[in-house]
Amino acid sequence: MNRFTFQNPTKILFGKGRIADLGDQIPADAKVMILYGGGSAERTGVLGQVRDALAGRTVVEFGGIEPNPRFATALKAVDLVAEKGITFLLAVGGGSVIDATKFVAAAAKFDGDAWDILKSHGSVVTQAMPFGSVLTLPATASEMNSGSVITHAEKGAKLPFMSPYTYPVFSVLDPEVTYTLPKRQIANGVADAFVHVIEQYLTYPTGARVQDGFAETLLRTLIELGPEALEKPEDYDIRANLMWTATLALNGLIGAGVPQDWASHMIGHEITALNDTDHARTLAVVLPSLLNDQRGPKREKLLQYGKNVWNIDEGTDDERIDKTIAATRGFFEDLGIKTRLRDYNVDAAGINHIVTALEEHGMTALGEHRAITPNDARRILEAAL
């Protein structure tokens, strides 16, 4: 087990009806800005529940945050924070809204060019506004971590940042608010959470038994839950398990003390920056190809993953790895997520663009060994066509 520092101060309010408990979590004299995305928060009644919980407070609303949230949109919110004297932010939405809120929280307290926050991956952040979240989509775990990914449309860049100052103060997880989500978003959320676990698990062994066991539990649970959640959208227990599993997939716990990969994410981000493909779908394309390409460095963990998650323990090592990668690809496909670049209209020219973008964004030494170069990424992408 590697040395680590772990701290996660976010308070989780989990269960039916917990949005009503919001008021107790925000200072009575706060000027609150509610940030949300498109019309679904209004249509599903979640915004209404939030307004009820904050009745009598000073509240400003800021809607229109995009999937793959935009730098320019977040900056408008920063301006409104200053103009209205906002002191507390409340994200109502999925990972995109929470990610944008984190960026607003940091940028509103940042002297200088807010782009530097992204360029530095967050290292220049020394303070942030307090914020909470009401989660509507189980997927990214942004509700219980300090990370955020922001897209700069003009620069064609999708860049992550994190900071110890950008943990939500609290997050409300009410599984009932997920009942009305489109199947596509549930499938994406399951795939996203799955790959989050893989990025922290499928590297090389360091004898971290609990982290491995927890990761395998999350993976097996997602494999069970994915089809169930698609089939029975109003089953509380299924949605509750999915929501908590997705949160635990990336709240720092299973990644503490172990190597981490994240190459699939970094390559995937450039696909989204290219043509706005859903984040989770880019992961489902890159991951199987990357695992196949990296079967040498990842051999021991691939065999462990196959055995403990997929019950694959017969045949030669390479046969078992082949079956394991096929099972992983099949899992995505069974969720309705295509796993080839051609399914998303990316061709050889697109690959050129992606590889160039990786170079431009300094993503030149990816993976748990910092050994995956843009040339390796090209090979991985070409095998994923």
Next chain:
Amino acid sequence: MNRFTFQNPTKILFGKGRIADLGDQIPADAKVMILYGGGSAERTGVLGQVRDALAGRTVVEFGGIEPNPRFATALKAVDLVAEKGITFLLAVGGGSVIDATKFVAAAAKFDGDAWDILKSHGSVVTQAMPFGSVLTLPATASEMNSGSVITHAEKGAKLPFMSPYTYPVFSVLDPEVTYTLPKRQIANGVADAFVHVIEQYLTYPTGARVQDGFAETLLRTLIELGPEALEKPEDYDIRANLMWTATLALNGLIGAGVPQDWASHMIGHEITALNDTDHARTLAVVLPSLLNDQRGPKREKLLQYGKNVWNIDEGTDDERIDKTIAATRGFFEDLGIKTRLRDYNVDAAGINHIVTALEEHGMTALGEHRAITPNDARRILEAAL
């Protein structure tokens, strides 16, 4: 899954040599009191490492905290805090020292009779001094939770309290400091952590798949680690896994959203109050007898535990449960921990004393159904003679 609120703000500094990082975690102008137990912290060099890390600071030392820490001892520390103007407490030791430090932290800020903190199980606590810990014994998880158990020798009482104000600010977990621990303490720690998991897992099913899977991971890991840790005291990976497993066994995570039992603990505390038997040993006595007695209400989870933790899935339900309880008892015995009351010189008169004490301390409705009465406890204890 039940509704829950989860928050755990403690920062964990894990790994070799992390005691040197202490200085950064304590305010520069703090007046620090180091609390510790007997001579082992000095002998093993841990206190020396702590003193080095705090060189140049204002530091007062308070030694002599007992196993099963005493109310009277903690009050002496409270007096010294006031006398010296201490602003930060640092526990250096195992669960007993950390528990005592939590009580000092709360009592030093409490107006009124400090006994009320225990009588109210902590509900009267509204503030506490900040404190950190340097853990020397993997067992109780006190280093990453808000609970504490204090013994009042004159009253013959051993009572728990908890409060949102008594989480450590930070805890340093360096596996190397455990190399010199006596085998008896390692065995006790493994058993204590094991029963912590059981108390949060072996109740009745609520469909909490991740909590169950995490609990089973911790149990399987402890079953592997126990004998290994006794056999190879200086194996870093084994001790690192043991330390992190014991912390995760009771940091709130696996208990969030599920019923909890704790009857074995409450009954066991009265055995320790009677004759100072090691805490973990009282659990190893009570638990197998309690599981056997409660095989009706716990049937489904006993079968699940047998199957997923001990690979017991053949025979009738009762045969499987018999085997599962025998395996659990055998695990304790293999660690060198006896599992009968007679092994600790408790006879029928002792049982009378324990049952009376449970009544006096209001422990009259124990277990996940609040259905275990002192009479039930008597039957469980008689079967454990």
